[in-house]
Amino acid sequence: xxxxxxxxxxxxxxxxxxxxxxxERYRLLRARLAAIIxxxxxxVPPLFSDxxxxxxxxxxxxxxxxxxxxxxxxxxxxxxxxxxxxYIMTTITSATQFHGLEEEDAPGHLSRFxxxxxxxxxxxxxxxxxxxRLFPFSLSGRAASWLDTLPQDSITTWADLQAKxxxxxxxxxxxxxxxxxxxxxxxxxxxxxxxxxxxFNTLRSRxxxxxxxxxxxxxxxxxxxxxxxxxxxNTAAGGHIMEKxxxxxxxxxxxxxxxxxxxxxHPKSSTSATRASSSTTRGCTR
Numbered sequence: 582x583x584x585x586x587x588x589x590x591x592x593x594x595x596x597x598x599x600x601x602x603x604x605e606r607y608r609l610l611r612a613r614l615a616a617i618i619x620x621x622x623x624x625v626p627p628l629f630s631d632x633x634x635x636x637x638x639x640x641x642x643x644x645x646x647x648x649x650x651x652x653x654x655x656x657x658x659x660x661x662x663x664x665x666x667x668y669i670m671t672t673i674t675s676a677t678q679f680h681g682l683e684e685e686d687a688p689g690h691l692s693r694f695x696x697x698x699x700x701x702x703x704x705x706x707x708x709x710x711x712x713x714r715l716f717p718f719s720l721s722g723r724a725a726s727w728l729d730t731l732p733q734d735s736i737t738t739w740a741d742l743q744a745k746x747x748x749x750x751x752x753x754x755x756x757x758x759x760x761x762x763x764x765x766x767x768x769x770x771x772x773x774x775x776x777x778x779x780x781f782n783t784l785r786s787r788x789x790x791x792x793x794x795x796x797x798x799x800x801x802x803x804x805x806x807x808x809x810x811x812x813x814x815n816t817a818a819g820g821h822i823m824e825k826x827x828x829x830x831x832x833x834x835x836x837x838x839x840x841x842x843x844x845x846x847h848p849k850s851s852t853s854a855t856r857a858s859s860s861t862t863r864g865c866t867r
Contacts, residue, residue: 651731652717652742655710663703665715672697673718679750681724686787687750691743694719712739724750759788763798766805774810775839781805799823799831814838 677697679690698711713736720728727749736742763784768777781802785791793801803811803823811822814834818825826834 651728651733652713652736653734654713655707663706666701669697669701669715670718673715677719678721679719679724680722681720681727681750682722685750687747688789689786690719691746709739713742716742756788756790759784760791763788763791763793763801766801768806768810770807773842774806775842777806778802778835778839795832796828799828799835802835803831 673694677690677693679685679687694716695712698708698715703711717725717728731745736745763781766781766784768774785798791798800823803814806814814822817834817838822831822834
């Protein structure tokens with residue numbers, strides 16, 4: 582069968598240097614494309630811009646300076662006076678720490694922190710400037726992480742910081758639980774008296790808004806004691822303690838009895854109980 586082939590001219594003229602001609606065609610094509618882009622004002626962003634100039638780790642840490650803080654610290658007029666005593670920093674970082682644990686006392690932490698800071702004074706520097714700069718050093722663990730998660734520069738005053746701290750670690754639900762524990766206080770059957778008294782006082786200090794008057798607190802504590810302990814107090818008072826003693830006298834007896842029991846080598850023995858009762862009586866009849 583005879584070979585048939587188109588007699589027309591080839592799509593591209595034959596060239597003695599086809600490779601050079603191919604590069605020339607690409608060059609002309611790129612030039613035309615560039616002219617069209619310029620004419621139409623089409624923006625073609627670079628594929629990798631300047632990222633090729635940075636390592637992956639550099640890009641991952643881009644913008645991280647370590648200077649972020651949720652606290653906006655007040656300006657100090659005379660920075661030459663701004664010097665925190667070393668003992669203050671030592672006390673705060675070692676003895677005044679709050680970790681954000683369930684059993685910790687948030688209002689108590691604020692009180693202790695302020696007491697420490699109030700032991701020194703810096704001329705022309707107000708309390709907010711001191712408290713806002715030092716409070717972060719009193720937090721550790723979860724509590725320190727919590728402060729770091731707050732929006733940057735969202736705290737501008739000490740009152741604002743206290744409010745946020747108490748909202749997080751002393752919400753109304755926790756205050757309600759402590760208040761209920763005060764109202765339903767009961768001394769354990771095997772609980773030493775001095776530990777029951779300490780536990781009751783701890784509840785009082787952790788829940789200032791318990792809503793009870795001083796006489797009601799005395800009554801709550803007495804009614805929560807075991808029968809044997811109530812008898813001891815009534816004997817020491819020469820009758821029913823609620824009828825014989827005033828509120829300050831009752832509290833003095835409660836405290837005196839606890840101290841006497843702690844000093845006794847065998848607080849549960851009848852001898853120790855008698856000695857505690859005698860000591861309490863002597864201390865309350867002045």
